[in-house]
Amino acid sequence: MTLQQQFIHYINREKLFSPQHLLIVAISGGVDSVVLADLCRQSGYTILLAHCNFRLRGGMSEGDEVFVREFAAQHKLPLEVRQFDTATYAALHKVSIQVAARELRYAWFAELLTRSGGKNKARVLTAHHLDDNTETMLMNFFKGTGIAGLRGIRPLHEAIARPLLFARKQELLQYAAMAELQWRTDQSNEDNKYTRNFVRNQLIPLISTVYPEVETNLASNQQRFSGIEMLYNESVQRHLKKLLFPHGNEYRVPVRKLQLTTAAATITWEIFRQFNFPASSVPGILLLCESESGRYISSPTHRVIRHRNWLVIATAEEEQSTLLVVDAPGSVNYQGGILSISRETYAGEHPDQGALSILAEDREIIFPLILRPAKTGDYFYPLGMQKKKKLARFFIDLKLSRTEKEAVWVIESGKKIIWVAGLRMDNRFRITPGTTSVLRFTIQKKAPVH
Structure with missing residues (x-):
C-alpha cells in the first residue's frame, strides 16, 4: 500500500475521525506536520491549519510562520496563527520551556476545538509518528510510569488524534521527497540537552549497535503493551471492588485482604496513587499493615492511617476527616x-x-x-x-x-x-x-x- 492508503486504513481501523469532521491540523513547518497536512488534503478531508509561534528562536521562529502562511496560501487552506510569549509564561508559572510550550499549545487547540463545535464536529491532529512513540515509550520506561507509559502515545485521546503513529520517520521523508514538498528544519532537534533528542540521537543508535532491530521490536511491543494495559486495567478494577470501600468522607482498605492479594505491591500502588501517594510510598504503606493502630503515611492531600483491621484513607484537612x-x-x-x-x-x-x-x-x-x-x-x-x-x-x-x-x-x-x-x-x-x-x-x- 502507498503511504496515503496506509494513512486512510489506520484512520478507519482506529476510528480516529469521520469524513464529516473538521480537521484542525497542527503545523509547525517541519516535515512531519507538512506531510500530515498534505495527506489530509490529498484524502479529501476538510482542513484548518493551526500554527504556534512560540517566539523562542528569533528569526527562525518568524521564518517558520512565514513558511506556513505561504504553504496555506499555495494550497488554498484556511490558517490560524497564534504567537506566544513562551519564556515569560514559563517564568511566571515556574515550569520548563518545554512544559510551557505544551500548555500554551494545547490550551489554544482547545479554544479552536470549542469554536469549531467540539469533538463531535472536529478533531485536533498532531504529527506524532512511530519513531516518536518509540522514544516516548523508552522515556516513560526510564521514568517508571508503569504499564500505561509502555503503550506510548494513544492514537486518539479525547479530541486529539495522531493519524501518523503507524509510519516511521523515514517513510515520511520518502513521501515528502516523492511529493516534492518543502519544509523547514528545526536546528534545536539536534540539541541533545533535550531528553527526547538525546534518546533519538544517541541512545537508540547506541542500542542499535547491539540490537539492530531494536526500533522494529519496540514498535511491535507497543501494540502488545496496549493490549496488556487493557487486560491489566480490567484486573485492577476487579481488585478495587474487593479492597476499596467508601466510608463517609473516607475510604477503607481491609488489611488482611490486602496482604493476601496476589501482587500486593502492585495493587497497593493502584489503590493509593489516586490519593496522590507516589510509588515510593508503597513499601511504607505495606509496613502499615504490620504496625499498630495510629501509624500513618501522608501524601500532599491525604493520610493513610492504620486503624485496627483497616487502612483508613482520609483527607489531610482535619475538619473533613472522621478519624x-x-x-x-x-x-x-x-x-x-x-x-x-x-x-x-x-x-x-x-x-x-x-x-x-x-x-x-x-x-x-x-x-x-x-x-x-x-x-x-x-x-x-x-x-x-x-x-x-x-x-x-x-x-x-x-x-x-x-x-x-x-x-x-x-x-x-x-x-x-x-x-x-x-x-x-x-x-x-x-x-x-x-x-x-x-x-x-x-x-x-x-x-x-x-
Whole structure:
C-alpha cells in the first residue's frame, strides 16, 4: 500500500475521525506536520491549519510562520496563527520551556476545538509518528510510569488524534521527497540537552549497535503493551471492588485482604496513587499493615492511617476527616470542637476534672493517639471499675438519645480507649500513687448553630 492508503486504513481501523469532521491540523513547518497536512488534503478531508509561534528562536521562529502562511496560501487552506510569549509564561508559572510550550499549545487547540463545535464536529491532529512513540515509550520506561507509559502515545485521546503513529520517520521523508514538498528544519532537534533528542540521537543508535532491530521490536511491543494495559486495567478494577470501600468522607482498605492479594505491591500502588501517594510510598504503606493502630503515611492531600483491621484513607484537612491522628500534645480541631492535650507535673488533683476535662497517667499513653467517633463494638473500663463495659450499654445507662450517641467521640492509644470524651475516662489510665506526670485532656465544645 502507498503511504496515503496506509494513512486512510489506520484512520478507519482506529476510528480516529469521520469524513464529516473538521480537521484542525497542527503545523509547525517541519516535515512531519507538512506531510500530515498534505495527506489530509490529498484524502479529501476538510482542513484548518493551526500554527504556534512560540517566539523562542528569533528569526527562525518568524521564518517558520512565514513558511506556513505561504504553504496555506499555495494550497488554498484556511490558517490560524497564534504567537506566544513562551519564556515569560514559563517564568511566571515556574515550569520548563518545554512544559510551557505544551500548555500554551494545547490550551489554544482547545479554544479552536470549542469554536469549531467540539469533538463531535472536529478533531485536533498532531504529527506524532512511530519513531516518536518509540522514544516516548523508552522515556516513560526510564521514568517508571508503569504499564500505561509502555503503550506510548494513544492514537486518539479525547479530541486529539495522531493519524501518523503507524509510519516511521523515514517513510515520511520518502513521501515528502516523492511529493516534492518543502519544509523547514528545526536546528534545536539536534540539541541533545533535550531528553527526547538525546534518546533519538544517541541512545537508540547506541542500542542499535547491539540490537539492530531494536526500533522494529519496540514498535511491535507497543501494540502488545496496549493490549496488556487493557487486560491489566480490567484486573485492577476487579481488585478495587474487593479492597476499596467508601466510608463517609473516607475510604477503607481491609488489611488482611490486602496482604493476601496476589501482587500486593502492585495493587497497593493502584489503590493509593489516586490519593496522590507516589510509588515510593508503597513499601511504607505495606509496613502499615504490620504496625499498630495510629501509624500513618501522608501524601500532599491525604493520610493513610492504620486503624485496627483497616487502612483508613482520609483527607489531610482535619475538619473533613472522621478519624484524626494526634501526634503529640497540642490542640486539634474536630467536628465536636477543640481537643487540647498538655503534659503536666501531677499536683494531687482528682483525675476527673468535670465533664470536659480529665487527667490521665502519662506513662500509660503512647502517641500517636486516635480521635474518632464512637462505633458499634467499642468497649472500655469505666473509671473505678475492673470489668469492661460496651459503650452501647454505657449509653443506655446514661439514657442518651440516638442523636447524643452519634455525637460521642473517643480518644484511644494502642487500641485502648483513654476517654469517652465528655463522659468518662478509662480506668486503665487512672492516676496511681506512683504518678508523677499526667496528660490533661480538655474539650472546648463548638457553640450550637441557631
